[in-house]
Amino acid sequence: MKIVKFGGSSIADLESIKNVLSILQRASQEEELAVVFSAFGGVTESLLKCAHLARQNDATYQSLLLGMEKRHLQLVKQLIPVQKQSSVLTYVKVRFNELEDLFHGIFLIKEFSPRTSDYVVSFGERISAFILAEALKVAGLNSRFVDARELIRTNDRFGNAKVIFPTTNQLIYDYYSKNKGLLVITGFVASTDKGETTTLGRSGSDYTAAIFAAALKADSLEIWTDVSGVMTADPKLVYSAITIPQLSYSEAMELSHFGAKVVFPATMQPAMRRKVPIYIKNTFQPEAEGTLICETSENTKLIKGISSLSHISLLNVQGSGLVEVVGVSSRVFGTLAQAQVNVVLISQASSEHSICIAIKSEDAELAREVLEKEFHYEILAGEMDKVQIMPNMAVIAVVGENMKHHPGASGRLFQALGRNNINVSAIAQGSSELNISAVIQQSDLQKGLNALHEAFFLSDNKVLHVFLIGVGLIGKTLIKMIQSQLAKLQEEYMLDIKIHGLANSRFMAFDEDGFDLSTLPVPAEKDLPMNLQVFLNTMNSMNFSNSVLVDCTASQEVADTYQRVLESKVAIVTPNKKANSGPLEKYKALKKLSGQRNIKFFYETNVAAGLPVINTLQDLILSGDKVIKIEGVLSGSMNYIFSELSKGAPFSEVVAQAKEKGYTEPDPRDDLSGMDVARKILILGREAEQELHFEDVSVQSMVPEDCAHLDSVDEFLEKLKDHDGHFKQMLEEADQKNEKLRFMAVLENGKATVGLKSVDSKHPFYSLVGSDNMILFTTERYHEFPMIIRGPGAGADVTAAGVFADIIRLGNYSR
Numbered sequence: 001m002k003i004v005k006f007g008g009s010s011i012a013d014l015e016s017i018k019n020v021l022s023i024l025q026r027a028s029q030e031e032e033l034a035v036v037f038s039a040f041g042g043v044t045e046s047l048l049k050c051a052h053l054a055r056q057n058d059a060t061y062q063s064l065l066l067g068m069e070k071r072h073l074q075l076v077k078q079l080i081p082v083q084k085q086s087s088v089l090t091y092v093k094v095r096f097n098e099l100e101d102l103f104h105g106i107f108l109i110k111e112f113s114p115r116t117s118d119y120v121v122s123f124g125e126r127i128s129a130f131i132l133a134e135a136l137k138v139a140g141l142n143s144r145f146v147d148a149r150e151l152i153r154t155n156d157r158f159g160n161a162k163v164i165f166p167t168t169n170q171l172i173y174d175y176y177s178k179n180k181g182l183l184v185i186t187g188f189v190a191s192t193d194k195g196e197t198t199t200l201g202r203s204g205s206d207y208t209a210a211i212f213a214a215a216l217k218a219d220s221l222e223i224w225t226d227v228s229g230v231m232t233a234d235p236k237l238v239y240s241a242i243t244i245p246q247l248s249y250s251e252a253m254e255l256s257h258f259g260a261k262v263v264f265p266a267t268m269q270p271a272m273r274r275k276v277p278i279y280i281k282n283t284f285q286p287e288a289e290g291t292l293i294c295e296t297s298e299n300t301k302l303i304k305g306i307s308s309l310s311h312i313s314l315l316n317v318q319g320s321g322l323v324e325v326v327g328v329s330s331r332v333f334g335t336l337a338q339a340q341v342n343v344v345l346i347s348q349a350s351s352e353h354s355i356c357i358a359i360k361s362e363d364a365e366l367a368r369e370v371l372e373k374e375f376h377y378e379i380l381a382g383e384m385d386k387v388q389i390m391p392n393m394a395v396i397a398v399v400g401e402n403m404k405h406h407p408g409a410s411g412r413l414f415q416a417l418g419r420n421n422i423n424v425s426a427i428a429q430g431s432s433e434l435n436i437s438a439v440i441q442q443s444d445l446q447k448g449l450n451a452l453h454e455a456f457f458l459s460d461n462k463v464l465h466v467f468l469i470g471v472g473l474i475g476k477t478l479i480k481m482i483q484s485q486l487a488k489l490q491e492e493y494m495l496d497i498k499i500h501g502l503a504n505s506r507f508m509a510f511d512e513d514g515f516d517l518s519t520l521p522v523p524a525e526k527d528l529p530m531n532l533q534v535f536l537n538t539m540n541s542m543n544f545s546n547s548v549l550v551d552c553t554a555s556q557e558v559a560d561t562y563q564r565v566l567e568s569k570v571a572i573v574t575p576n577k578k579a580n581s582g583p584l585e586k587y588k589a590l591k592k593l594s595g596q597r598n599i600k601f602f603y604e605t606n607v608a609a610g611l612p613v614i615n616t617l618q619d620l621i622l623s624g625d626k627v628i629k630i631e632g633v634l635s636g637s638m639n640y641i642f643s644e645l646s647k648g649a650p651f652s653e654v655v656a657q658a659k660e661k662g663y664t665e666p667d668p669r670d671d672l673s674g675m676d677v678a679r680k681i682l683i684l685g686r687e688a689e690q691e692l693h694f695e696d697v698s699v700q701s702m703v704p705e706d707c708a709h710l711d712s713v714d715e716f717l718e719k720l721k722d723h724d725g726h727f728k729q730m731l732e733e734a735d736q737k738n739e740k741l742r743f744m745a746v747l748e749n750g751k752a753t754v755g756l757k758s759v760d761s762k763h764p765f766y767s768l769v770g771s772d773n774m775i776l777f778t779t780e781r782y783h784e785f786p787m788i789i790r791g792p793g794a795g796a797d798v799t800a801a802g803v804f805a806d807i808i809r810l811g812n813y814s815r
């Protein structure tokens, strides 16, 4: 036989009740059943609310009670045909009359004892089980209402009574032998041997089901609830959490000790003692497998689940007085026990210099007080320090029996936390190796849970969680590239990339599971209006491990948030040059923050798009080289413009083409004014460890005076036509000398110049074509002949590819 239990959420309304009835109808065809019901969803709370109102002499309890009565009568009418309703309606009416009398009594005497409370709440289960037993009869089942107060005997600890098992088991067994059929049992309620109503405490209906399962030696126990079993982690914090198919009894105990509880294993004890297998099933998805909790479970993964406990404080008791002194820990724990302080976790190093104890934060002050009192003399004598408290901590734990047989679990745990910059303040693992716990900052909890979940469950792929601001030319090309390479990265490099946030200057959109990239998602009207602060807050609240902000804008406002982004432990990849070419102090601060906290900040495409310029320069510097001179054609658009010009088209037209081809900045005047190149040479100088400010760069602008202040790019391109002659003349002058016009930058002796030069055929820049860039590094090592990097340095593909390469590189540092 099978015992089946449905909680209040499974029978909260007509639709869910009908669903439960059909689950029972199906199940009863397969094997003999007994079913335990809680009160209808929300009823226990409402009954208690009525009682509290009545005790406060507040007559509004009457309307609340009337509402409840209506709800129950309505359900009877909906579940049971008219001709069979009257006895059920009468039963319900009589119960509500009794309740009315009860509340009136409470109202008059303004007293509500635990004894009365148990009696009041018992009505919830008694009425629900009665109605449902009748409804099951209507459905053709031979059901029989059982008031568990007749069968479960307890002591008189009202609210959380202790079951007297020998009597209870006998009563249940005898009843069952004499009464066949589908027993429909009230959960939660019991009685003393004097016939006073008691209740079984938290998750009491589960307990009722386990008591019946044990007494009747059931083949299985099914707990039906509103989730599909026990999950690998709290799904509210870890979106990728999945159902655990099987757990051993001990694993279930360990897991539910922390965090969100689906089952409360203490209530399962009677069934566990008799080795009854327990299934956790979802009423709203009956076909889902759910979780099986049994004696020994299958182990396919290193761990079974991850759980956590919030609102923890760490107490540190330390001093020389602890070393090799017998009895100190006994005094510490004895003192805490006497003060009723529950110890969650203990950690002591073999140096014996300190004992570290995790307790609930609400107990922290009391614990400090009693410990400092206990060790008053040691503290006075300096043998012990005052007790230190670290507030706002959380315990995170990985659980599973399989850890015992496989080395590496703790390695994986600490590596995953470390890679995500999560500091571990204390560690505990028992010799059963069923659980490894680490104490971390509360603010790191969600990220820690996700990091561990990825490390232990999500195949063995690393996942990068991308938030992309700027879905323009580069941003869109990047999305397409990620989409086309993803399968290869997943299969061959065990790297997964998910984009969870997208924004342009007008709209933003989010997807916790990651956008479907095959549709080229671009935020639009249907999404949210763009708000940078909200974007960053949402990114932080998703709190993924291995998050990266990819900034594909040219926006100063976005660049100004990098400090905050890095501080929130999110990496940055960007082609936007604004941050690195702003004030020197800001550049330095970002580099320092990224270095110290080990949060990556990659910007290879700041100079020469995808060409490996920044990384090469960083390698030179790191390996001890010193830069003497940098010369470069650093603008793809400017090189395109001045090389295309010699083919005969007017200047304004060539500029428009450069924009069309995606070589220019969003506003081509940023290129023509030399500003873009100035930014690039500034960044190269800074990367070469030079203290370079914007004032150290002298820039020759190619933007005619009357074009500089026009509002729109189109107006500018139109106006530029007036100056075609001027540029034609410049070209002719160069042609006459057999020279070419190159817009270049030179940095030497702490000063840089940016401008247009005419170069002869011997000059390395002479041969450049199209959007080519070329950079010459003259260094102490590359002294006689400079190191040269050359190739296309602008355009959607080469830039997006460089951004993509930076993102992939992040994968090397993540887990």
Ligand SMILES: NC(=O)C1=CN([C@@H]2O[C@H](COP(=O)(O)OP(=O)(O)OC[C@H]3O[C@@H](n4cnc5c(N)ncnc54)[C@H](O)[C@@H]3O)[C@@H](O)[C@H]2O)C=CC1
Pocket: 469, 470, 471, 472, 473, 474, 475, 503, 504, 505, 506, 530, 532, 552, 553, 554, 555, 557, 558, 575, 576, 577, 605, 606, 608, 609, 636, 662, 663, 664, 665, 666, 793, 794, 795, 796, 799
């Ligand atoms: N085009 C190229 O060859 C190269 C471009 N870059 C850099 O790449 C970046 C992007 O360039 P493109 O894609 O060509 O520009 P784009 O103008 O096509 O796209 C810029 C995107 O950023 C968005 N945006 C602007 N300000 C924003 C804000 N405050 N908040 C949210 N979104 C904002 C715009 O709506 C647009 O979606 C620029 O920083 C550029 O300097 C770097 C190397 C080469």
Ligand SMILES: N[C@@H](CC=O)C(=O)O
Pocket: 605, 606, 607, 608, 609, 634, 635, 636, 637, 638, 663, 664, 665, 671, 676, 793, 794, 795
């Ligand atoms: N507009 C730039 C491209 C990006 O840096 C250029 O023309 O080189």
Ligand code: NA
Pocket: 604, 605, 606, 607, 608, 609, 610, 611, 612, 613, 614, 802
């Ligand atoms: Na580059």
